[in-house]
Amino acid sequence: MYFDEVDKGMAGGTGHIGGAVLDGIYGYPGWTSLTVLVRGDAKAQRLQARYPKISVLVGDIDNVEIVEAAAKDADIVINCCPDISHEEGISAILRGLASREVKGFYFHTSGAALIWDEPDGSKAGTKVWDDIEDIGVITSLPEDKSHRKTDKLVFVASEDVNVAIISPTMVCGLSQSIEHPFPLTLPSILKVIRSLNSGFTVSAGENRLSYIHVQDLASLYFTLACHALRYIAYEVGSTNDDPKEIVSYCGPKAYYFAEFGDTSFGSYMADMVRELNFLGVLENIEVKRIDLRDAEQASGAMEDDAPDSWAKHIAASYGIDMRVKASRAKKLGWDPRVKNLQHDLGEVLKKYSESEKGV
Numbered sequence: 001m002y003f004d005e006v007d008k009g010m011a012g013g014t015g016h017i018g019g020a021v022l023d024g025i026y027g028y029p030g031w032t033s034l035t036v037l038v039r040g041d042a043k044a045q046r047l048q049a050r051y052p053k054i055s056v057l058v059g060d061i062d063n064v065e066i067v068e069a070a071a072k073d074a075d076i077v078i079n080c081c082p083d084i085s086h087e088e089g090i091s092a093i094l095r096g097l098a099s100r101e102v103k104g105f106y107f108h109t110s111g112a113a114l115i116w117d118e119p120d121g122s123k124a125g126t127k128v129w130d131d132i133e134d135i136g137v138i139t140s141l142p143e144d145k146s147h148r149k150t151d152k153l154v155f156v157a158s159e160d161v162n163v164a165i166i167s168p169t170m171v172c173g174l175s176q177s178i179e180h181p182f183p184l185t186l187p188s189i190l191k192v193i194r195s196l197n198s199g200f201t202v203s204a205g206e207n208r209l210s211y212i213h214v215q216d217l218a219s220l221y222f223t224l225a226c227h228a229l230r231y232i233a234y235e236v237g238s239t240n241d242d243p244k245e246i247v248s249y250c251g252p253k254a255y256y257f258a259e260f261g262d263t264s265f266g267s268y269m270a271d272m273v274r275e276l277n278f279l280g281v282l283e284n285i286e287v288k289r290i291d292l293r294d295a296e297q298a299s300g301a302m303e304d305d306a307p308d309s310w311a312k313h314i315a316a317s318y319g320i321d322m323r324v325k326a327s328r329a330k331k332l333g334w335d336p337r338v339k340n341l342q343h344d345l346g347e348v349l350k351k352y353s354e355s356e357k358g359v
């Protein structure tokens with residue numbers, strides 16, 4: 001059996017994360033039979049121009065009939081779309097995969113906002129969440145915690161589908177995505193910097209957040225997906241290697257944080273304003289202390305916006321602690337290559353400011 005005979009599906013392949021995942025798997029032996037869900041014909045054409053061997057399916061993740069039928073045809077689905085408020089689409093993928101003869105694989109994108117504390121900013125939180133040691137708590141947090149509702153949906157399906165949840169921390173770095181090469185959070189943080197004409201921290205900015213470079217994050221999806229390919233080859237009898245241990249990488253506890261370490265928001269902001277000043281985007285390297293309400297206002301949040309609205313969510317992220325350990329991925333042999341935030345921060349900011357000017 002050639003891996004090309006294994007059908008794969010992907011959603012969110014134009015995204016910052018998904019674009020890096022797609023670029024990593026494209027062309028690798030075993031990944032040619034790949035269908036990507038894309039929103040709109042123009043985007044689909046641009047994607048196929050870059051990756052001619054993919055098939056595209058034009059639609060939205062919440063077009064449940066289309067999505068379920070596509071998942072039914074796929075042995076492996078990688079979903080890099082936003083999970084929040086897309087329960088219907090995610091359920092449709094899981095239903096499609098569950099109806100297969102050979103148990104399908106589903107790799108789901110969640111987020112470490114699940115374990116955020118209160119946005120205070122005054123001190124470094126001491127709790128470091130470990131995705132092996134703390135898995136009991138991680139899988140029993142209440143549904144009002146960010147991402148928990150969809151995490152639960154995915155794990156409940158684990159009897160019928162081999163599932164794994166990838167939970168990125170703050171994603172940094174340049175992606176090969178044709179539509180979203182820059183980190184999702186970058187325009188929002190620059191919006192606050194511009195509105196204050198300076199850098200900022202919530203309170204003292206001592207709060208610490210874990211980060212992951214988008215290329216290393218993509219390699220975690222790739223690692224999991226390659227294991228799935230090996231397992232499928234065994235199930236259909238085309239290899240004698242018995243990779244039974246592989247299914248233990250999936251299941252109701254297969255929750256994978258992705259991180260290279262944590263840093264204080266204040267230190268990240270100091271690096272950011274230095275680079276922006278160097279590029280001539282910011283006249284100074286001042287860092288102002290603000291409070292959460294100021295951050296919300298500068299992010300464009302209205303007082304009565306829901307706490308999970310993007311503006312409130314992103315403003316909260318500036319003051320929270322999000323310290324995690326990617327122990328489960330390390331057990332798979334995954335190790336991030338980029339281990340500092342400065343790695344391509346200057347390049348990201350330079351290219352982003354050029355893109356704003358239409359260069």
Ligand SMILES: NC(=O)c1ccc[n+]([C@@H]2O[C@H](COP(=O)([O-])OP(=O)(O)OC[C@H]3O[C@@H](n4cnc5c(N)ncnc54)[C@H](OP(=O)(O)O)[C@@H]3O)[C@@H](O)[C@H]2O)c1
Binds near residue numbers: 037059062167168180
């Ligand atoms: N970036 C982070 O720091 C971070 C951290 C933790 C968790 N996450 C999770 O990862 C997700 C993806 O992050 P990202 O940085 O890659 O975001 P992104 O660059 O905005 O990419 C989102 C991708 O999902 C697609 N998409 C969005 N809504 C869709 C829908 N209704 N139907 C079909 N496709 C849809 C987008 O397509 P278009 O090209 O058409 O827009 C794009 O391909 C986030 O939404 C979040 O849930 C991200």
